[in-house]
Amino acid sequence: MKPKKHKTPLLDELQDGKWPSFVNGLKRLADDDGKSYSPMMNDLLGQLEHSYQTKLGYWKGGTVSVFGYGGGVIPRFSKVAEEFPESSEFHTLRVQPPAGLHYSTDLLRNMCDIWEEHGSGLIALHGQSGDIMFQGCTTENVQKAFDDLNEIGLDMGGAGPALRTSMSCVGHARCEQSCYDEVRAHRSIINAFLDEMHRPALPYKFKFKFSGCANDCVNAIHRADFAVIGTWRDDMKVDQAEVKNYIDQAGRKYTIDNVIARCPTNALSLNDDDTLEVDNSSCVRCMHCLNVMNKALSPGDDKGVTILIGGKRSLKIGDQMGTVVVPFLKLESDEDFERLEEIAENVIEFFAENALEHERIGETIDRIGLVNFLDGVGVEIDPNMVNHPRTNSYVDTAEWDQEADKWLERKAGEAAE
Numbered sequence: 025m026k027p028k029k030h031k032t033p034l035l036d037e038l039q040d041g042k043w044p045s046f047v048n049g050l051k052r053l054a055d056d057d058g059k060s061y062s063p064m065m066n067d068l069l070g071q072l073e074h075s076y077q078t079k080l081g082y083w084k085g086g087t088v089s090v091f092g093y094g095g096g097v098i099p100r101f102s103k104v105a106e107e108f109p110e111s112s113e114f115h116t117l118r119v120q121p122p123a124g125l126h127y128s129t130d131l132l133r134n135m136c137d138i139w140e141e142h143g144s145g146l147i148a149l150h151g152q153s154g155d156i157m158f159q160g161c162t163t164e165n166v167q168k169a170f171d172d173l174n175e176i177g178l179d180m181g182g183a184g185p186a187l188r189t190s191m192s193c194v195g196h197a198r199c200e201q202s203c204y205d206e207v208r209a210h211r212s213i214i215n216a217f218l219d220e221m222h223r224p225a226l227p228y229k230f231k232f233k234f235s236g237c238a239n240d241c242v243n244a245i246h247r248a249d250f251a252v253i254g255t256w257r258d259d260m261k262v263d264q265a266e267v268k269n270y271i272d273q274a275g276r277k278y279t280i281d282n283v284i285a286r287c288p289t290n291a292l293s294l295n296d297d298d299t300l301e302v303d304n305s306s307c308v309r310c311m312h313c314l315n316v317m318n319k320a321l322s323p324g325d326d327k328g329v330t331i332l333i334g335g336k337r338s339l340k341i342g343d344q345m346g347t348v349v350v351p352f353l354k355l356e357s358d359e360d361f362e363r364l365e366e367i368a369e370n371v372i373e374f375f376a377e378n379a380l381e382h383e384r385i386g387e388t389i390d391r392i393g394l395v396n397f398l399d400g401v402g403v404e405i406d407p408n409m410v411n412h413p414r415t416n417s418y419v420d421t422a423e424w425d426q427e428a429d430k431w432l433e434r435k436a437g438e439a440a441e
Contacts (some may be wrong), residue, residue: 029054029066030066030067030069030070030073031073032047032051032069032070032072032073033073034073034076034077035047035050035069035072035073035076049146050065050068050069050072050146051069053065053144053145053146054066054068054069062144062145062146062160063110064110064111064114064143064144064160065111065144065145065146065160066110067108067109067110067111068108068110068111068114068144068160070107070108070111071102071104071107071108071111074104074107074108082102082103082104083100083101083102083103083114084100084101084102084103085099085100085101086099086101087099088115088163088166089166090166090167090170090180091167092222093180093222093223094184094186094222094223094224095180095182095183095184095186095221095222095223095224096117096118096119096170096180096181096182096183096221096222097115097116097117097118097166097180097183098115098116098118098183099115100113100114100115100116101113101114102114111160113161113162113163114144114159114160114161115160115161115162115163115166116157116158116159116160116161117143117157117158117161117166117169117170117173117180118151118155118156118157118158118180118181118182118183118189119155119156119157119158119173119178119179119180119181120154120155120156120178120179120180120181120189120214121149121150121154121155121156121189121191123190123192123206123207123210123211123214124192124193124194124195124197124206124207124210125150125154125192125194126194126197126207131176131177134176135147135156135158135173135176135178138169138172138173138176139158139169141172142161142165142168142169142172143158143159143160143161143165143169144159144160144161145160146158146159146160147159150191151189152191152243152247153181153182153188153189153190153191153231154181154189154190154191154192154233154242155181155182155188155189156178156181158173180222181221182221182222182224182229183224184224184229185224185225185226185227185228185229185382186220186221186222186223186224186225186226186229186230187217187220187221187226187230187231187232187372188221188229188230188231188232189214189221190210190213190214190231190232190233190234191210191233191234191242191244192206192207192209192210192233192234192235192242193206193234193235193236193241193242194241195207195234195236196236199236199237200318200322201236201237201239201254201311201314201315201318201322201323202236202237202254203236203237203254203255203256203323203327203328203329204236204254204327204328204329204355204356205355206234206235206236206252206254208361209234209252209329209355209361209364210232210234212361212364212365213232213364213365213368214232216365216368216369217368217369217372220372225376226372226375226376226379227375227376227379227380227381227382227383228379228381228382228383228384229249229384230249230250230372230375230384230385231247231248231249231250232248232249232250232251232252232368233247233248233250233251233252234252235251235252235253235254236254237253237254237255237309237311237323238253238254238255238309238310238311239311239315240253244332244335244346245332245335245345245346246335246336246337246343246344246345246346247335247336247337248332248335248346249333249334249335249336249375249384249385249386250331250332250333250368250371250385251331251332251333251335251346252329252330252331252364253329253330253331253332254323254327254328254329255309255323255327255328255329255330255352256309256323256324256325256326256327256328257324257326257328257352258304258324258325258326259302259304259324260302260304260307260314260321260322260323260324261321261322261323261324261325262300262302262320262321263319263320263321263322264299264300264320266317266319266320267298267299267300267317267320267321268298268299269319269320270317270319270320271294271298276294276298279294280294282316283312283313283316283317286312286313287310287312287313288308288310288312289303289306289307289308290303290306291303291304291306291307291308292313300320300321327354328352328353328354328355329350329352329353329355329364330348330350330351330352330353331348331349331350331353331364331367332345332346332347332348332349333346333347333349333371333385333386333389333397334346334347334384334385334386334387334389334390335386336384336386336387339382339383339384339387340382340383340384340387341387341390344386344387344390346386347386347389347394347409348408348409349398349401349403349409350367350403351406351408351409352408353367367401367403370401370402370403371385371401374397374400374401375388378392378400395423395427404431404434405427405430405431406431407427407428407431
């Protein structure tokens with residue numbers, strides 16, 4: 025016998041308006057007439073309505089895991105289980121997606137079938153760290169669900185004070201702006217540090233993210249402790265014939281107003297014959313012109329990545345964007361990817377040994393100073409780490425002149441050799 029359907033007048037309000045509401049999906053799973061009826065979702069709606077009425081939350085944590093792993097499950101136990109027994113346990117399994125978020129329809133159907141059998145049917149694609157969020161499972165079914173998910177090739181992601189599930193953009197599979205093999209970089213790092221994800225042993229969470237260009241489609245710069253951003257260091261490529269085609273279609277005034285004038289460093293200029301000139305020394309890779317004139321402009325041939333450390337949302341000292349630690353690294357050969365893993369290992373080890381409890385790596389750098397961090401991870405100071413250090417508000421520049429002199433001396437010595 026199905027439990028009585030809960031009345032949800034406050035949640036009903038969220039379904040009004042022109043924007044999609046999360047309530048629609050919950051109600052579809054709780055619908056008595058639906059093919060995938062979930063008693064758990066019915067009681068979840070009742071509990072959520074109760075929370076809206078009382079303006080209080082009724083979830084508490086606990087400990088739930090699968091054999092051999094210390095993380096990956098977010099436990100949720102209800103404080104009002106007597107009133108809403110079917111949702112008394114509503115755990116979430118964080119599961120790693122394929123790198124680049126490439127799915128087959130068979131895999132998606134198998135995922136849905138497994139979650140309808142063992143869980144509530146509610147799946148979220150994806151969390152900020154990239155996880156597939158299988159939401160709503162009893163303690164008894166967590167292991168069963170994981171075993172079946174593992175059988176189709178999926179593994180648990182990160183939760184707690186651990187390495188979190190990484191995320192990479194679709195990259196070179198579909199995007200002409202891609203500057204490196206994002207999928208290989210993603211899988212190489214995760215495979216190398218999988219134990220850090222499954223057995224939490226860090227002071228707090230640590231996230232990798234991989235974006236193929238500065239468009240940063242996975243929010244790496246401001247949401248990842250270790251951001252790998254594709255870039256190039258030679259001249260932007262310009263197809264003058266496509267420039268003229270663009271101007272013929274969009275108009276000269278539109279091109280000047282929406283492409284040339286919007287370059288943040290005035291690196292673009294349009295000649296009388298409708299050819300485009302680029303001051304590549306002033307280009308900051310903001311990607312605007314490449315996005316607008318995507319047939320005419322494209323990244324240069326000398327491609328690689330920039331590595332930024334310390335991006336995060338608010339915690340102890342507020343939001344932070346990543347700080348450039350490696351201005352440019354080629355990512356083509358096996359040796360290049362080994363160097364990326366080496367840098368990642370040094371940063372994770374430094375974080376594990378030096379960060380305070382519940383502190384992100386960006387906050388550690390803020391506390392001890394960038395110079396000390398660079399020394400600790402074995403990266404030499406480079407003036408290219410910050411383009412305009414004296415206008416940068418979150419880097420201590422007191423000793424940068426001396427460090428720049430050291431860098432120039434070192435480069436001169438290398439050139440002499």
